[in-house]
Amino acid sequence: MTNKDLGKDELLRKLEALQEKCDFLERVVQEVPANIYLSDFKEGVIWCNKTNEQSLGYTLEEIKAMGTMEYMRQIVHLEDLNIPKDSVTHYQEYTGAEYGGMFRAKHKEQDTYKWFMGWAKAFCHEQDGQVKSIICVDVDMSPRMNTEKQLIEALRENLAQKNQLLINRLSKREKEILNLVCKGLSSQAIADQLFLSVHTVNTHRRNIQASLGTSNVADLVVLGKEAGLG
Template sequence: MADNDLESKLQQRIKDLEEELAQTKEKCSFLERVVHELPANIYISDLDEGVVWCNRTNEETLGYSLSEIIEMGGFNYLKEIVHPDDQTVPENSLAHYRHFSGAEYGGIFRARHKQEQEYKWYTGWAKSFSRKENGEVKDILCVDVDLSSRMDTEEQLVAALKDNLKNKNKLLIKNLRKREVQVLNMICMGMSTRAIAEQLFLSYHTVETHRKNIQRKLGTNNVAEMVVLAREAGLG
């Protein structure tokens, strides 16, 4: 009698496990479908290797299968699809998580399908996904959405790009030292090098050095470009 009870309990346990397994498979199948059919490019980017996984939407909108991405290398893939002028967006995202693991990082950039010449605008966000044993970020989870096709009007797209440029310029300004920000703000106000030197009790040569360093850090070619960038970031 005891053996029959034990066998009955064992069979019931097997039945319960089979039901749990079926439910788990159903959930996994559902979640997999959501990930691959979501109207957004989802991918994992390793900080050392670049893109190492992507969903089906990413493959369809950019023309590269995951196996092709792995074969060509995750970083080479990003260089192929992202507009030359926007290469700093994925680079800055990776650099951000090499030194900081907190808030999400986002940006707007252009990318194109491998069989097309025209670039499309995307807005993307990333957050840390997994970490190494020492706590450093290993890879990041990224989500990019085709921005141009989601806008009702061209004015909305222009406004979004202006906001993105403003935020990008603010990040550049944050790389400046406090004294450099002071000097830059005075330059935006139209003050000459000599006037800035007198007001800050600095030598003419020191202010000139600050101007050169500011221009180098902001990546501008002349004072006019430097002033435009600074004003777009809210200075002056």
């Protein structure tokens, strides 16, 4: 056998080993007990694994034909639609490695919603560094929530994440003032501590309430404390 033949055989062995590795990884991705999908900010969902198709009832082709937002409206509970939207906003406007939240979703042929814990991470970037697409992993938590206490704790954590995302939209000064409001300081005390006028502090407080959608100080404090302030 010539050196050329030996080299060819070695190349074939490497290709076979690579194919085996690819087949193994493909099986892992397709059979892992979690919904995995790639979402491009311009094109929407561009890939998903078999678990995602089986647990929600829509093939990748159907998802692409519907459009990502219509697909989300079909599967995600109306009260939780902010989760996928906030995930996109998070990567378009804020820094951070990953974003997560709990939401309810259902199979297209079923009426019962299940609780999912979803996590997303930047996957591809544009040349200017902006996130182009994210990889998302959603795990069905329903079988793992055997007690009401577990569900309450999971929902509490999810609420804290939602509120933290809202607070991230505030300016640095607004966050400072909100933190002091959550500590129980009056507008005058905040003004004295930050060397501002009371009028400026009250203006900031009105802007904070408008940004967070709260109608009174009590709701504002609750939201801030749930996000870890105060």
